[in-house]
Amino acid sequence: MNQEQFGQFWAQLKTPLKAKWEKITDEDLLEIQGDLAKFSGILQKRYGEVQKEEVNTWANRRYSHWTGNYIGYQDPKPAS
Numbered sequence: 001m002n003q004e005q006f007g008q009f010w011a012q013l014k015t016p017l018k019a020k021w022e023k024i025t026d027e028d029l030l031e032i033q034g035d036l037a038k039f040s041g042i043l044q045k046r047y048g049e050v051q052k053e054e055v056n057t058w059a060n061r062r063y064s065h066w067t068g069n070y071i072g073y074q075d076p077k078p079a080s
Contacts, residue, residue, distance in 0.1 A: 009063050
């Protein structure tokens, strides 16, 4: 996903992002504001290099699902 796509998708991404990746704070979300470079930097700071890639993969799959290009991805069911 490039910067333009990330910026367009940001409104749909931030709520599930914070729910799934608990180290992301409200302040982080305000700082990112659809900026892919800031997103990458915050992931690096919060999760380190290895998990940063995992979060990026998760976000890319959500974007692909949102655009209809990746039907295989399903959001996890909420815990009852």
